Amino acid sequence: MNKHKMITEKGVPSNSRVLMLFGQLEKLNRESMLVDPEIARQITAKILHLIQTQEKTRKEIVSKGSSGMEVILATLENTQDLQSILNILYILNELLTVGGGRRIGVFVSKGGTGILLQLVISASKESPPSEEVMLQLHSVLAKVGPKDRKFGVKARLNGALNVTVNLLKQNLQNYKLLLPCLLVLQVYSSNTVNAVSLGKNGVVELMFKIIGPYSKKNTSLLKVSLDTLGALLKSKTNAQRAVVHVPILLHIYQDWHRNDTRHRHILIRKGILGCLKNITNIKLGRKAFIDADGMRILYNTSTECLPVRTLDPLINTSSLIMRKCFPKNRLPLPTIKSVFHHQLLRVPAGGPVAQLYNQPLGRGPIYQFYTKPPWVDDVVDESDNNEDAEAENDMENEVEEKDHHAGNDDIETDINNLRPKETHSRPFEELKIYERFFMELSEDFQVFNFDNPKKGVTATPAAPKSHRPIIVPTAQALPPKNPTAAPLQGECPHLAPVPALDLDTINITKDQDGCGDHTHSQTHPGAGLEQELVQGLERVALDGAGPQGGGGGGNKHNRQPPILAGGVAARLGGEGEEMLAEDWAEEEESSEEGVLHVPDTALLLPLHDPDLYVEMVKSTSSVPQFSEVAYPDYFGHVAPTSREHILERVYGVQRTKIFQDIERLIHPNDILDKVVYDLDIQSCPVVDGGESLKFNSQFESGNLRKAVQIRKFEYDLVLNSDINSNHYHQWFYFEVSGMRVGAPYRFNIINCEKSNSQFNYGMQVLMYSVQEAISGRPRWVRTGTDICYYKNHFSRSSIAAGGQKGKSYYTMTFSMTFNHKDDVCYFAYHYPYTYSTLKMHLQKLEALRTPQTYLREDVLCETLGGNSCPLLTITAMPESTSNDQICQFRNRPLVFLSSRVHPGETNASWVMKGTLEFLMGSSPLAHSLREAYIFKIVPMLNPDGVVNGNHRCSLSGEDLNRQWQNPSPELHPTIYHTKSLLQYLAAIQRAPLVFCDYHGHSRKKNVFMYGCSLKETVWETNISATSCELHEDLGYRTLPKILSQMAPAFSMASCSFVVERSKEATARVVVWREIGVQRSYTMESTLCGCDQGKYKGLQIGTRELEEMGAQFCVALLRLKRLTSPLKLRNHAHLLDVESDLTETRCKGSSTPSTYLLEDEEASFMEEVDYSAESGDEPDNDPNTADPHDNHLSDSESNNHRDSLT
């Protein structure tokens, strides 16, 4: 305080009385000093008087440029005179009471805190200390403390903590002094070191003394005490000290709950809950809470609070405490490993399968490092080992993303990893075998029969007689195809037997009830079994639809009534009947009882054929050896014509659901806990008539593992893990029957793993009703109410949680009332699209081939599970055999597309269906497109995963989209051979113009792309300021840009072109780096819906997905015009897109793309703006016109092209 500066400065009247007084005070300070305390006393008293009477005066002291505060502090520091000190403390109390944080900020910045704390110490040394000084000091400190971030540390270093504590102890009855001291203590306690130290000093006990029993006297004191205690209890040692007081706290809470009828003391009640919340962060606290009947007390009080909205904070905190204390449960499973195991020919050490299964026998000791003893219980509850308080949030939607910040480390910063990779490329001789997949490049059209092009070869398993699957010979032999035998079991005697599962005991037959006594087909893994499989199919799922029933009358022949899996008797459509959708409903009434008609969807679904579908299923190999066919896949899906809006979340839905879960503990006698479906038990559980729903999912892509009836209308459902894995639960597909009409069913999928889901943001589940289907509405519809997704009380083993202990599973819950008696309904995560569906579609597509279309279907390879992976080649036939034409044909650029590497992302298949249908279409655009490019398409990169109901992996238990850097021909054949195709193309200088892998995104809305850009990655990381000098063609942005202008679901804003480290082994990055494809993309389609464009506010459907696939094709045609050198001049204006980009980017403007932490497995919390609900409806009804025609006309219009610029 040595600044001697006149306080009269600009803006302050020099004749002000208070400033004059300050001048005098400053003079006294300067003359070091207060020789006569009386003068200082007088001056400070006068200032105080002025301040108390004139707001103007206060403003003058703290106004900008005034040194008033400094003078006050200097005086306080220097004077020994009690009265002067008091006067100044009074002045400070007056000054700092109003004016918000700014005045306190000035005070703190001038060192005021330290001076006050010093004064606390010196005042404590007086005997006895002046009560008035202490009172005033603490009053000022209570105001200053919360605004000074270093307050806690300063107080501790000064030694002020003990002074305050002693003061409290000696003045427990002196409420006047108690309040400011408690306020200061509260600020001290917010510092964790202080809290621990105060606890040692007995402050926790002291607080309980002050709090005492319920009383409406001194409520402000009580409130502060509770808040102080709450702050202290954040320390675990303090929480331990408070455990014995849990019953008292609960008792006081109940008293307040009963007596505070007008809710005037919500803050006190919240304060008590705050203390309980912190005590229950430790295990002992949770135990004390349970022992003291805390669950029941908080449950009952909360239930009584529910009608009063202002009490929501109490309910929310209570709910949080109850969830924390709810005893952790094990999942009701013997093991979390998948029910089904597929024995791999070679189990790579350290791989997921080796880690999961105990296979050390005959492998040498080193393998034991990777294995777990078989007795390790992987469903174990480890939650008690975890004393770390879980992240908490009072919000209804809890968010506890620890890895939220980790993403930034994920951007690739090593420039060498961003440059084209010089692969020790394989010798051309090795790649030359792939030549056979590119016959169009060498075809001899001179002898080609144009009228009957034999190239439409079908090598699908459905027609195995005509063409054997082409198996690419590799060094390692591929497993022999033997779909019905237990895969290779017993053929590898050096491998340990699988403990959990004997594949031979899987039932493949089912009697008429669909349940009951099963004959185990243990003895015949060969032809006999195959025979039985066929019979099973006919009898159980599709009785009469097999070869005997259908002689070849298309799909309109007479059939025997099949027994539906759910027990509905039905008859398929009558002979020769030509029924349109509208007729079905009428027809139903006139038909005899119990006989129902099956929709003939041939007119609506030209690519669907139920008979063909069954044929396809028969040649599909599944690990569980599915013998049934799900009705939706059999009948097909006709997209509904009504719009399906993104659901608005109902207030408090999560809370209600959680309270229902807590009731399981409160009213245990109400809980049935009855297992009604269980894959782990070979015999189907007995389901009594009418009391319980029947579940089933033993069909392609089905994955329900267990269903437990909790209450009359509530079921817990457990999903199976991906085969050869112990997690990845997200996708689901199962069947329900035996429902009661109008009953409010609640379904809970209890072993979800992601920490958040689009189910919290308006996404609904999909349901398919067989009764609706046979009434002429065969369709998946978005359905379910009260949908939410939240952390539950089932503990997750660290074995399945990446080593993290104390994790929980999540519940996805939805409610449902059924409209039809005797219905069979199916529920799915997203529109199912099975491998058999793909095979059926490919066969039907072939029928669309015209003499002008070049279509070839090859089998790229066999999968581990014995399914073939189709590869399609689509282009236009050369117009003639003239050299020019043949030359044009062979020099067409290639476009390489793939999809469905992740089985749970069924939307990718629907987009691919749109692409394929468009490419095979008869429109002039499709023809131009075929003339422009040669398309190479692998429509399903992971057939095994799709067949077996996996969400993420292949049978190797691995994510195939992380294997592109070094795919193994044995473990990842589809990836290995797809990459080889690309390597072959690169070797013959024909690398594709565009590579795109279709995916689905579970966290975000809209459709968007991820690409690869060296520059954008570098910019994102700020590696180098001179990055603009890096040479990079901006062509990679053109295709997404075109798409954003023509495809309503597509959003450019969601695209990203940054290369992440965690994605270095994905198709997109590897094809970009190693094959050198500049336009290498992942196209992500939402599972939920759109929040922009024409479909804003709507959930996405198959129509929109297929449309997206078609629009992708049209965009390629525009890209062709932009990239073709001959057409450059005619379309020069289009190039502005790229020049625009060049300009903006090199100016260093912020990137137009949002950098996303991760793509399909993104872990960030999505921000959803509910205010942006669809106020503006799309202009065109998206459902009226054929999606293809709809946008085809658009795409060729000049308006659209102009808008590109």
Ligand SMILES: [Zn+2]
């Ligand atoms: Zn994906």
